[in-house]
Amino acid sequence: xxxxxxxxxxxxxxxxxxxxxxxxxxxxxxxxxxxxxxxxxxxxxxxxxxxxxxxxxxxxxxxxxxxxxxxxxxxxxxxxxxxxxxxxxxxxxxxxxxxxxxxxxxxxxxxxxxxxxxxxxxxxxxxxxxxxxxxxxxxxxxxxxxxxxxxxxxxxxxxxxxxxxxxxxxxxxx
Numbered sequence: 001x002x003x004x005x006x007x008x009x010x011x012x013x014x015x016x017x018x019x020x021x022x023x024x025x026x027x028x029x030x031x032x033x034x035x036x037x038x039x040x041x042x043x044x045x046x047x048x049x050x051x052x053x054x055x056x057x058x059x060x061x062x063x064x065x066x067x068x069x070x071x072x073x074x075x076x077x078x079x080x081x082x083x084x085x086x087x088x089x090x091x092x093x094x095x096x097x098x099x100x101x102x103x104x105x106x107x108x109x110x111x112x113x114x115x116x117x118x119x120x121x122x123x124x125x126x127x128x129x130x131x132x133x134x135x136x137x138x139x140x141x142x143x144x145x146x147x148x149x150x151x152x153x154x155x156x157x158x159x160x161x162x163x164x165x166x167x168x169x170x171x172x173x174x
Contacts (some may be wrong), residue, residue, distance in 0.1 A: 013136075019116055019117075020113070021035065023113050024038070027109040027110070027112050027113045027155065028106075028109055028113075030109075031102060031105055031106060033073075033076070033078070033102075034059075036065070036069055036071075037072065037073055037105060038110065039061070039068065039069075040055060040059065040069050040073060040079070040093075041073070041079075041095070041102070041103065041106060042103075042107075043058050043059055044057055044079065044093065044094060044095045044099070045103055048094070049092050049094035050092065050093060050094075051084065051087075051090045051091060051092055051093070052066050052067055052070060052091050052093055053089075053090065053156075055070070055093060063141045070091075070093050076097055077098045077099075078095070078096055078099035078102060079093050079094065079095055079096055079097075079099050080093075080094055080096050081093050082094075119173075146172055
């Protein structure tokens with residue numbers, strides 16, 4: 001692959017990520033959640049109550065990220081945390097009644113995000129797009145991540161809780 005091809009591919013993927021995230025933020029903000037919160041809520045819906053460590057593994061997120069998201073979701077009244085009966089070090093997370101009530105709206109919003117994402121496609125069937133993206137995701141998952149100690153590598157600064165404030169409702173009414 002030459003540089004022009006590589007640049008075109010990398011820029012297309014970057015643009016897809018930015019565009020998709022913008023659509024997701026717009027669709028989920030009226031529900032009082034952020035795209036990262038969607039991941040936790042749908043994972044709890046799919047697999048039931050879990051430890052935060054299990055949520056981290058299932059979602060592919062780092063444990064501190066899950067802890068932070070769970071705290072925000074708990075403050076919004078969408079999940080509840082309790083100590084594990086079998087492991088005093090573990091915290092079990094489960095959907096609250098309010099969280100379960102939000103799921104149909106969340107799933108509808110997530111469908112809206114997908115529909116908006118592919119609305120302009122005219123010649124490629126959705127199943128082919130999905131297959132291509134699945135192949136690309138699998139290829140990326142099997143690639144070696146860049147080394148943190150690379151010269152010039154600057155780790156991304158951690159986001160502050162205030163950066164997600166507008167996406168988490170503080171009240172218990174939805």
